[in-house]
Amino acid sequence: MILLTNISELVTVRSPIAGRKPGSQMNDLGIIRDAAMLIEERVIWIGTRHEAEKVIGSTPIPQYDCRGQAVLPGFVDSHTHIVFAGDRSNEYAERIRGKSYQEIAAQGGGIMATVRATRAASEEELYHSAQERILSALRHGTTTLEIKSGYGLDAESELKMLHVIDRLRRSLPVRIVATFLGAHAIPPEFADQRDQYIELLTKELIPHISRQKLATFCDVFADVGYFTTTEAQRILEAALEWGLVPKLHADEFVDVGAAQLAIAVGAASADHLLHINPATVEEFARWRTVATLLPGTAYTLRLPMPPARTLIEAGATVAIATDCNPGSCYCENMQMVISLATQLCGMTVEEAITAATLHGAAALLRETEVGSLQVGKYADFIVLDSPSYLDLAYHFGTNRVAEVWIGGKQVLTNSALQSL
Amino acid sequence: MILLTNISELVTVRSPIAGRKPGSQMNDLGIIRDAAMLIEERVIWIGTRHEAEKVIGSTPIPQYDCRGQAVLPGFVDSHTHIVFAGDRSNEYAERIRGKSYQEIAAQGGGIMATVRATRAASEEELYHSAQERILSALRHGTTTLEIKSGYGLDAESELKMLHVIDRLRRSLPVRIVATFLGAHAIPPEFADQRDQYIELLTKELIPHISRQKLATFCDVFADVGYFTTTEAQRILEAALEWGLVPKLHADEFVDVGAAQLAIAVGAASADHLLHINPATVEEFARWRTVATLLPGTAYTLRLPMPPARTLIEAGATVAIATDCNPGSCYCENMQMVISLATQLCGMTVEEAITAATLHGAAALLRETEVGSLQVGKYADFIVLDSPSYLDLAYHFGTNRVAEVWIGGKQVLTNSALQSL
Numbered sequence: 001m002i003l004l005t006n007i008s009e010l011v012t013v014r015s016p017i018a019g020r021k022p023g024s025q026m027n028d029l030g031i032i033r034d035a036a037m038l039i040e041e042r043v044i045w046i047g048t049r050h051e052a053e054k055v056i057g058s059t060p061i062p063q064y065d066c067r068g069q070a071v072l073p074g075f076v077d078s079h080t081h082i083v084f085a086g087d088r089s090n091e092y093a094e095r096i097r098g099k100s101y102q103e104i105a106a107q108g109g110g111i112m113a114t115v116r117a118t119r120a121a122s123e124e125e126l127y128h129s130a131q132e133r134i135l136s137a138l139r140h141g142t143t144t145l146e147i148k149s150g151y152g153l154d155a156e157s158e159l160k161m162l163h164v165i166d167r168l169r170r171s172l173p174v175r176i177v178a179t180f181l182g183a184h185a186i187p188p189e190f191a192d193q194r195d196q197y198i199e200l201l202t203k204e205l206i207p208h209i210s211r212q213k214l215a216t217f218c219d220v221f222a223d224v225g226y227f228t229t230t231e232a233q234r235i236l237e238a239a240l241e242w243g244l245v246p247k248l249h250a251d252e253f254v255d256v257g258a259a260q261l262a263i264a265v266g267a268a269s270a271d272h273l274l275h276i277n278p279a280t281v282e283e284f285a286r287w288r289t290v291a292t293l294l295p296g297t298a299y300t301l302r303l304p305m306p307p308a309r310t311l312i313e314a315g316a317t318v319a320i321a322t323d324c325n326p327g328s329c330y331c332e333n334m335q336m337v338i339s340l341a342t343q344l345c346g347m348t349v350e351e352a353i354t355a356a357t358l359h360g361a362a363a364l365l366r367e368t369e370v371g372s373l374q375v376g377k378y379a380d381f382i383v384l385d386s387p388s389y390l391d392l393a394y395h396f397g398t399n400r401v402a403e404v405w406i407g408g409k410q411v412l413t414n415s416a417l418q419s420l
Numbered sequence: 421m422i423l424l425t426n427i428s429e430l431v432t433v434r435s436p437i438a439g440r441k442p443g444s445q446m447n448d449l450g451i452i453r454d455a456a457m458l459i460e461e462r463v464i465w466i467g468t469r470h471e472a473e474k475v476i477g478s479t480p481i482p483q484y485d486c487r488g489q490a491v492l493p494g495f496v497d498s499h500t501h502i503v504f505a506g507d508r509s510n511e512y513a514e515r516i517r518g519k520s521y522q523e524i525a526a527q528g529g530g531i532m533a534t535v536r537a538t539r540a541a542s543e544e545e546l547y548h549s550a551q552e553r554i555l556s557a558l559r560h561g562t563t564t565l566e567i568k569s570g571y572g573l574d575a576e577s578e579l580k581m582l583h584v585i586d587r588l589r590r591s592l593p594v595r596i597v598a599t600f601l602g603a604h605a606i607p608p609e610f611a612d613q614r615d616q617y618i619e620l621l622t623k624e625l626i627p628h629i630s631r632q633k634l635a636t637f638c639d640v641f642a643d644v645g646y647f648t649t650t651e652a653q654r655i656l657e658a659a660l661e662w663g664l665v666p667k668l669h670a671d672e673f674v675d676v677g678a679a680q681l682a683i684a685v686g687a688a689s690a691d692h693l694l695h696i697n698p699a700t701v702e703e704f705a706r707w708r709t710v711a712t713l714l715p716g717t718a719y720t721l722r723l724p725m726p727p728a729r730t731l732i733e734a735g736a737t738v739a740i741a742t743d744c745n746p747g748s749c750y751c752e753n754m755q756m757v758i759s760l761a762t763q764l765c766g767m768t769v770e771e772a773i774t775a776a777t778l779h780g781a782a783a784l785l786r787e788t789e790v791g792s793l794q795v796g797k798y799a800d801f802i803v804l805d806s807p808s809y810l811d812l813a814y815h816f817g818t819n820r821v822a823e824v825w826i827g828g829k830q831v832l833t834n835s836a837l838q839s840l
Contacts, residue, residue, distance in 0.1 A: 089810035096768050096813070136818055296817070299763050336817030343719050348516050390509035393516070397716070397756030398556055399819075 002408070003038050003056065003063045004071070005049050008387035010035035011072040012046065013372040015354045017288075017317055017362045026312060026351040026359075029389070030372075037071070039379035041408045046375060070389050072353065074143025074380040074404065075334035076360030076371050079271050079292055079321035081148050081181075082137070083130040083164050086117025088326045092300075101301055101328060102225065102253070111151070111185045114326050118151035118161065126164045131172065133324065137332040138174050138412060141401040143380040144361065144370050145174050146321075148219055150181030154189070155205060158182050162214040173411040175380070177364050179217035179247060180209050183227050183235050198231055202238035210242035216364075217268060218244035222258035223251070229261050236265045245365065251275040252297075263287050269319065269363035274298060274306050281307070285315030290363040293355070294323035295340040296331045308345035319359035320352060339396040349393045379408040422828070423458050423476065423483045424491070425469050428807035430455035431492040432466065433792040435774045437708075437737055437782045446732060446771040446779075449809070450792075457491070459799035461828045466795060490809050492773065494563025494800040494824065495754035496780030496791050499691050499712055499741035501568050501601075502557070503550040503584050506537025508746045512720075521721055521748060522645065522673070531571070531605045534746050538571035538581065546584045551592065553744065557752040558594050558832060561821040563800040564781065564790050565594050566741075568639055570601030574609070575625060578602050582634040593831040595800070597784050599637040599667060600629050603647050603655050618651055622658035630662035636784075637688060638664035642678035643671065649681050656685045665785065671695040672717075683707050689739065689783035694718060694726050701727070705735030710783040713775070714743035715760040716751045728765035739779035740772060759816040769813045799828040 012030035036052035038045040038061070045055060091109045095101065104110050118126065130147075137145060147165045152158035162178060169176035182201045190197035209215050218239030222232040226249075236246040246265045250258035252272035259280045262270035270276075270284075271292040284291050293306040311318050320341050323329045331337070334356050341352040361371025370378050383403035384391060391400050404412040432450035456472035458465040458481070465475060511529045515521065524530050538546065550567075557565060567585045572578035582598060589596035602621045610617035629635050638659030642652040646669075656666040666685045670678035672692035679700045682690035689710040690696075696711075704711050713726040731738050740761050743749045751757070754776050761772040781791025790798050803823035804811060811820050824832040 087808075089808055089814040092814040093769060093810055096762055140818065300816075302763060330815045331817040333817040342516055343722060349513060388507075388509055390513055394509040394512040395750045396720075397751040397753040398560065 001038065001040050001044070001061055003036060003052060003061045004066055005036045005052065005063055006068055007035040007037065007066045007071045008068045009033055009070040009389060010037060010046065010373065011070065011353065011389050012374060013073055013354055013358045014374075015358055017358070017367050021315060026318065026354040027348055029350050029353060035071070037373065039408045041379065043373055043375050043377055043379050046373060066383055068387055069402065070384045070387055071381050072384070072389055073357040073371055073373050074382050074406065075141045075356050076144040076364065076366070077137065077142045077321050077324070077334055078146045078269065078319055078360040078363035079294060079323050080146055080332070081150060081323070081325035082133050082145070082332060083126055083147055083161055083168070084114050084118055084151050084326050085121035085126060085129065086114050086326065088113055091327065095301070105225070110327060112188065114151045115153050115187065119154070119157045123160055123164055126161065127167055130164065130168055133332050134168060134172055134174055137324070137334070138404055139401065140333040140335055140399055141382045141404060142332070142334050143174060143382070143404065143406050144177065144364065144366065146177045146179055146364055148179040148181040149215070150184030150219070153182065153185065153187035155200065158205060159214070162209065166214060173406050173409070175370065175406070177217070177366070178215040179219050180206070180215040180244065181219040181221070183220040183232070185221065185226055194231070198234060201235055206238050206242050206244060210244055215244060217247045219247040219249065221249040222261065223249065223256055224254045229257050232258065233261055233265065236267070240265065247271065251277070263289050268365050271321070272297070272306070273311070274303055276307065281310055281314045281316065284311060284317070290319050290359060291316045292319040292321055292363050293341070293345065294321055294329065295345050296329040296337055297323045299340055299344065300329045305345045308341065308347050312347070312351060317359050317362055318351070318355050319363045320355040321360060335392055335400060338392050342393045349390055352393065353389060378406075380406050421458065421460050421464065421481055423456060423472060423481045424486055425456045425472065425483055426488055427455040427457065427486045427491045428488045429453055429490040429809060430457060430466065430793065431490065431773065431809050432794060433493055433774055433778045435778055437778070437787055441735060446738065446774040447768055449770050449773060455491070457793065459828045461799065463793055463795050463797055463799050466793060486803055488807055489822065490804045490807055491801055492804070492809055493777040493790070493792050494802050494826065495561045495776050496564040496784065496786070497557065497562045497741050497744070497754055498566045498689065498739055498780040498783035499714060499743050500566055500752070501570060501743070501745035502553050502565070502752060503546055503567055503581055503588070504534050504538055504571050504746050505541035505546060505549065506534050506746060508533055511747065515721070525645070530747060532608065534571045535573050535607065539574070539577045543580055543584055546581065547587055550584065550588055553752050554588060554592055554594055557744070557754070558824055559821065560753040560755055560819055561802040561824060562752070562754050563594060563802070563824065563826050564597065564784065564786065566597045566599055566784055568599040568601040569635070570604030570639070573602065573605065573607035575620065578625060579634070582629065586634060593826045593829070595790065595826070597637070597786070598635040599639050600626070600635040600664065601639040601641070603640040603652070605641065605646055614651070618654060621655055626658050626662050626664060630664055635664060637667045639667040639669065641669040642681065643669065643676055644674045649677050652678065653681055653685065656687070660685065667691065671697070683709050688785050691741070692717070692726070693731070694723055696727065701730055701734045701736065704731060704737070710739050710779060711736045712739040712741055712783050713761070713765065714741055714749065715765050716749040716757055717743045719760055719764065720749045725765045728761065728767050732767070732771060737779050737782055738771070738775050739783045740775040741780060755812055755820060758812050762813045769810055772813065773809060798826075800826050
């Protein structure tokens with residue numbers, strides 16, 4: 001048991017997940033000033049420093065001085081493809097010179113470039129390169145991280161990826177959640193046999209992955225050039241039968257009705273939503289499906305930003321995530337995503353923080369365990385190098401996270417990093 | 421003498437400063453692959469590793485292994501206000517909720533908020549807070565840094581700032597260049613006596629600063645609500661008489677003809693240029709004045725981005741800089757500026773690197789000494805944690821700089837920072 005004291009601002013985060021009112025609730029960060037927090041693996045007590053003295057009395061509890069800095073829940077990055085092999089910086093340079101993501105994919109680049117490299121890579125290579133990126137995410141404040149498969153696109157390589165994710169989950173302090181994304185693209189071997197690939201996914205891989213408990217979620221990339229909504233529905237219904245919870249890459253390039261499908265199948269989240277049908281926006285206020293926005297991807301691909309304000313005003317549960325991947329957004333830093341969400345998507349700093357923590361947890365169905373600092377939830381939090389959470393957006397482009405604690409243990413102190 | 425070897429890409433940078441052709445020259449980074457570089461305080465020899473073996477023969481020279489990573493010139497951040505006191509995160513939050521920079525200034529915020537805090541701060545406080553930010557800039561690859569006064573706006577406080585800048589210059593490894601910006605705003609004491617303030621600047625401060633060698637440049641904020649172009653001209657002509665080289669904050673909010681004035685007075689640079697008159701763009705191709713763009717400020721203030729492509733296509737010498745300041749852009753990281761320049765201003769990665777190094781040096785009239793890696797120039801360079809310079813923009817939002825060398829000395833190794 002440790003009592004953290006001398007916290008300038010304890011940002012608890014408390015936007016309700018279901019039945020939210022439109023607009024302002026994501027702005028309520030539930031801040032306690034001059035706060036203290038008693039923790040073991042979970043949060044035991046939260047209040048002001050003054051109250052803490054009364055509650056604790058003369059009980060000898062070790063204290064930890066937060067030096068007048070701000071404390072927030074650790075970030076929940078609910079959408080990443082952080083396990084991959086290869087390098088697509090050449091494609092990036094081509095895009096900057098004017099080529100579109102689709103043109104590059106048509107030349108054999110895009111997802112298939114990473115699929116070739118990932119199929120060729122050993123488990124060991126995949127593990128070590130992903131570990132380095134995940135530790136970087138951790139240094140920037142991420143304490144829960146979703147990781148998708150989807151660069152294998154054959155039985156052996158998809159399972160290789162899921163085994164790597166499982167090994168990362170067991171060995172790293174970050175909480176890792178696995179998503180099966182066999183339906184990331186139709187692999188070239190099945191270009192003329194789409195149905196057979198979908199059979200492979202629904203009849204072989206989903207049942208196997210479910211039995212082996214290799215994933216919590218099943219995701220589908222539903223867009224023009226990827227999977228149709230009909231195909232996506234077929235895959236996600238199989239997933240549901242086998243106990244995998246649906247997610248969707250929805251309407252990133254074109255409105256194909258994927259956001260609507262996400263709600264229809266009860267997906268935990270619909271992600272991207274750059275071209276969400278305005279009629280569907282209202283639906284998000286009525287249902288549990290989280291609208292997960294990935295501003296780093298729109299930024300990298302130089303696309304219009306996701307309609308954050310429209311969704312928030314309508315009452316949707318909006319999350320933000322990195323989408324960390326080697327093609328459309330090579331960034332593992334949630335602080336960067338908070339900056340983009342505030343500067344380019346019209347979100348307030350408070351909304352962006354709620355979206356990066358509690359709503360990210362909701363997108364992973366983990367909001368009763370992580371994503372906010374409440375009695376009974378895991379003591380997963382960050383200590384900034386600043387007394388105010390505002391610095392996460394105001395002082396941008398450098399790392400504001402000084403310490404990371406997960407499950408009540410200090411897993412990282414960056415203090416050495418912050419001074420020469 | 422040290423021989424650096426095993427450099428995957430040695431990015432020398434070699435865009436000509438004067439007489440550039442429109443368009444493509446900023447893209448020529450003069451890259452040498454599998455390179456080596458022989459250095460003392462300055463660069464002695466550059467070539468391929470293979471050539472190095474022949475040149476050096478059996479001479480016993482200490483070697484340093486760059487581990488197959490990319491080497492680039494250190495960044496030259498040619499526009500900062502990095503010495504200041506106080507915190508304006510509250511204004512930032514108000515802006516995010518919809519207030520304009522001008523509305524906040526009218527309420528007593530803006531530059532005057534920082535002026536009050538800076539006047540009240542001791543030299544010691546100013547020195548230590550600035551040192552921390554400058555070391556952060558250094559960790560992110562900045563090896564030459566311009567710093568402006570301008571938060572004093574009275575004789576005593578402006579000189580206090582310039583003394584702090586001088587002390588930072590003498591004590592830190594980063595090369596620091598000082599700019600006198602007494603004409604940052606009309607101080608409230610002179611609100612109805614603009615002429616008297618300009619007299620103070622031109623008759624007292626500029627001569628004193630020149631005699632004491634406290635600044636190389638003299639800058640004026642020429643815009644609606646700040647100084648008129650007529651006033652700016654009067655101040656800069658006094659500066660020229662006293663050997664201070666003009667710079668201008670030009671046409672940030674409104675086209676007041678400040679870019680034109682910059683060329684007329686032979687300014688080293690005209691900075692911001694969000695509203696540059698299209699007729700003036702062509703002038704930048706004909707004259708030595710550098711067009712310095714500050715995309716971090718447009719990003720923070722949510723203004724349209726500076727017209728980078730128009731200026732580059734016209735043949736202007738375009739630099740990019742952070743504008744690091746507590747009001748409109750609190751960011752000391754040039755890698756962030758490179759990311760914004762490529763993603764939001766339509767610059768190629770190569771153009772952004774040229775703008776962040778050699779053209780930044782030109783904006784400080786230091787291009788014969790720093791800003792590119794050429795025989796005879798200072799050995800100021802960075803080693804990335806990546807084999808390709810593309811990663812500076814492609815893998816964004818985290819620090820790609822693993823080592824910083826200034827004047828042939830390794831002043832910083834980040835290797836401890838890159839792994840847990």
